[in-house]
Amino acid sequence: MQALLEAARRKRSPVVVGLDPDPARIPAEVREGVSEPEAVRRFCLGILEAVREEVAAVKLQAACFERLGPPGMEVYAELIRTARELGLPAIADVKRGDIGTTAAAYAEAHLRVYGALAVTVNPYMGADAIEPFLREARALGRGGGAFVLVATSNPSAEAIQGAGDPPLVERVAGLVAALGRPGPGGYSDAGAVVGVTRPARGRRVRELLPEALFLAPGYGAQGGGARDVLPLLDRRGGGVLVNSSRGILYAYEGAGGDYRDAARAAARGMRDELLAAGVGV
Numbered sequence: 517m518q519a520l521l522e523a524a525r526r527k528r529s530p531v532v533v534g535l536d537p538d539p540a541r542i543p544a545e546v547r548e549g550v551s552e553p554e555a556v557r558r559f560c561l562g563i564l565e566a567v568r569e570e571v572a573a574v575k576l577q578a579a580c581f582e583r584l585g586p587p588g589m590e591v592y593a594e595l596i597r598t599a600r601e602l603g604l605p606a607i608a609d610v611k612r613g614d615i616g617t618t619a620a621a622y623a624e625a626h627l628r629v630y631g632a633l634a635v636t637v638n639p640y641m642g643a644d645a646i647e648p649f650l651r652e653a654r655a656l657g658r659g660g661g662a663f664v665l666v667a668t669s670n671p672s673a674e675a676i677q678g679a680g681d682p683p684l685v686e687r688v689a690g691l692v693a694a695l696g697r698p699g700p701g702g703y704s705d706a707g708a709v710v711g712v713t714r715p716a717r718g719r720r721v722r723e724l725l726p727e728a729l730f731l732a733p734g735y736g737a738q739g740g741g742a743r744d745v746l747p748l749l750d751r752r753g754g755g756v757l758v759n760s761s762r763g764i765l766y767a768y769e770g771a772g773g774d775y776r777d778a779a780r781a782a783a784r785g786m787r788d789e790l791l792a793a794g795v796g797v
């Protein structure tokens with residue numbers, strides 16, 4: 517995950533912009549007279565260009581491109597390419613998890629063919645569902661890896677992840693620790709998804725994973741704020757990349773004006789708020 521950290525340090529920003537395009541919320545002037553995939557393409561390219569200096573990386577929600585069919589996947593591929601050219605490493609949010617051979621195919625697709633630096637992985641099927649993603653990232657040697665869902669941000673997560681003794685969330689954290697290999701900067705290539713909406717769980721996950729990079733969604737639209745990130749920080753006061761999707765993409769709905777200006781202002785405001793709260797990079 518070294519490449520993600522380097523991008524965060526270069527930009528002095530722990531912010532990840534999430535590309536979760538919803539055709540119905542794309543401004544009318546971008547949508548008019550073009551197909552949905554083309555509207556999504558133009559909208560997302562505008563966002564990338566607008567926030568490139570304010571954010572460390574971009575996370576593409578694969579579902580939002582898959583739902584547009586094959587043209588949507590062309591757009592997905594183009595956005596990953598363009599993000600890289602703009603100096604923004606791409607995280608493919610695919611949340612895949614399957615038997616080893618299938619996981620290897622997913623890893624090849626998203627890390628090698630589409631060219632994302634990292635992916636999100638569902639650990640429910642165990643170690644052999646995660647390892648192929650780490651193997652592929654190591655073979656590519658770009659400093660990427662996999663973010664394993666450990667403590668997710670959604671309301672019903674606790675009913676599953678908090679069950680058992682020790683709770684499932686701690687077992688999964690143990691799995692992440694066991695599978696990851698430290699990179700040159702000290703951070704493991706197996707990262708953890710830890711929602712900012714569950715700071716108490718997040719604090720415990722950090723105790724169990726002192727060397728892991730966290731991808732932390734749930735900021736903004738799901739109610740999380742900068743102070744909720746603090747329990748997730750590592751002993752150096754960093755190690756967390758905070759994602760916001762709707763809060764940046766659709767900032768124009770509240771602010772008015774050009775969607776790109778509103779997105780840039782929202783990303784900058786988020787970065788400043790995180791840095792002021794003590795979230796380091």
Ligand SMILES: O=C(O)c1cc(=O)[nH]c(=O)n1[C@@H]1O[C@H](COP(=O)(O)O)[C@@H](O)[C@H]1O
Pocket residue numbers: 534536577609611636667668669670709710711733734735736737738759760761762763
């Ligand atoms: O893996 C993720 O990124 C993820 C994990 C999680 O626990 N919660 C979560 O919201 N996400 C994703 O993060 C994004 C959150 O979007 P916003 O709530 O609009 O910022 C979506 O793409 C979700 O699929």
